[in-house]
Amino acid sequence: MTLLKRDYRFGDSFNGMDRFFDRSFWDSDFWPGTPSGFPAGNVAERFPVDIYGDDESYFLVAELPGVKKEDVDLKLENAVLTIKAKRLRGEGDNAQEFSMTRSITIGDDINADEVMAKLDSGILTVTLPKVEERKPKSISIS
Amino acid sequence: MESQIAKTENRSREEGKVYLKPNYELRKEDNAYIVDVHMPGVPREKVNITLNGDMLAIEAPRIPYRHSDWKPLHTEIRGDDYRLDLQLNVEIETESVSAKSDLGILTVRLPLAAKAAQRTIPVE
Numbered sequence: 001m002t003l004l005k006r007d008y009r010f011g012d013s014f015n016g017m018d019r020f021f022d023r024s025f026w027d028s029d030f031w032p033g034t035p036s037g038f039p040a041g042n043v044a045e046r047f048p049v050d051i052y053g054d055d056e057s058y059f060l061v062a063e064l065p066g067v068k069k070e071d072v073d074l075k076l077e078n079a080v081l082t083i084k085a086k087r088l089r090g091e092g093d094n095a096q097e098f099s100m101t102r103s104i105t106i107g108d109d110i111n112a113d114e115v116m117a118k119l120d121s122g123i124l125t126v127t128l129p130k131v132e133e134r135k136p137k138s139i140s141i142s
Numbered sequence: 143m144e145s146q147i148a149k150t151e152n153r154s155r156e157e158g159k160v161y162l163k164p165n166y167e168l169r170k171e172d173n174a175y176i177v178d179v180h181m182p183g184v185p186r187e188k189v190n191i192t193l194n195g196d197m198l199a200i201e202a203p204r205i206p207y208r209h210s211d212w213k214p215l216h217t218e219i220r221g222d223d224y225r226l227d228l229q230l231n232v233e234i235e236t237e238s239v240s241a242k243s244d245l246g247i248l249t250v251r252l253p254l255a256a257k258a259a260q261r262t263i264p265v266e
Contacts, residue, residue: 003168003175003252005196005231048219052212059212063219065165065180065246087245089178090169122182122246123207 047085047100055136058106058128065122072124074117079108081126109134161225162204173259175232175252181224182246183207189248191241193234200226200248233258 052059064072066087073084082103088095106128114129169176177198181189184202192199202224208214233255241250254260 003170003177003228003230003232005229049216050208050214050219051216052208053215054209054211054213058215059209061207061219063180063182063246065182066178067245089167094169121184122180125207 060126062124069119162220162222164224173254177250179248186243196230198228
C-alpha cells in the first residue's frame with residue numbers, strides 16, 4: 001500500500017507545465033504513475049538560481065535544501081561560476097548521496113579575490129563584487 | 143471525505159492565491175512514513191501543518207532574500223508561498239505526528255495507526 005492517494009496541485013495552473021520543463025529526466029515526477037520516490041542511482045539534480053546585480057556587485061542566489069555548507073564547492077573561472085553540492089537523502093544506513101552541479105556565466109568583471117558566500121536554511125547567496133575599474137562612475141562636467 | 147477535499151479547493155480559489163508546490167520525498171520506516179518537504183529559507187515557526195481527516199496540508203510563506211535595490215538579471219526561483227496538499231492513503235496516529243526543520247528541509251513523521259502498523263506475530 002502506498003502512502004498517498006492523491007497529491008493536489010490546485011490553485012497553480014502553471015505548475016504542471018513548469019514542473020514538466022523544470023524536472024529532470026530522472027525525477028519521478030517526470031514519469032506519471034511512479035511514486036514520488038527514489039530516482040535510481042547517484043544522479044545530478046538541477047537547482048534553481050537567481051542572479052541580481054547592483055552598481056557594486058553581482059548576487060547569485062541558489063536553492064540548495066538539505067545541503068551543508070561543507071558540502072558546497074564554488075569555483076570561479078573567468079566569467080563562469082560553478083557550484084557543486086551534495087546532500088544526503090534519507091537518514092542512517094539507507095541514506096543516498098546526491099550530487100548537483102551548475103555552471104553559470106556571470107560576467108567577466110568580477111573581482112575574484114573578494115567573492116563571498118553564505119548558506120542559510122538551504123539558500124546559498126554568493127556576492128561577487130565587480131572590479132573597481134568596471135564599476136559605473138559619475139563624471140562631473142567642468 | 144469528498145466534501146473535505148472540495149472545501150479545501152474552494153478556499154484556495156476564493157482567495158485567488160497561487161501557491162508553489164514544494165518538492166518532496168517520501169520514505170518508509172517500519173511503522174511510519176516520513177515526508178521530507180523542500181522549503182529552503184523558511185523558518186520553522188512559519189510552517190503550518192494541518193491534518194484534517196486524510197488530508198495533510200503544509201503551508202509556509204516565502205521569506206524574501208532579495209534586497210530592494212538588486213536588479214534582476216536572471217530569475218528561476220518562484221516567490222509564491224509554499225503549499226503541499228497530500229491525501230493520505232493510510233491511517234495515521236494523528237496524536238503522534240511530529241515535524242522538524244533543518245537545512246531548509248521540513249521532515250514530517252507520520253506514524254501509522256495501530257491497525258495499519260506492521261506487526262510481528264509470534265508463532266506459538
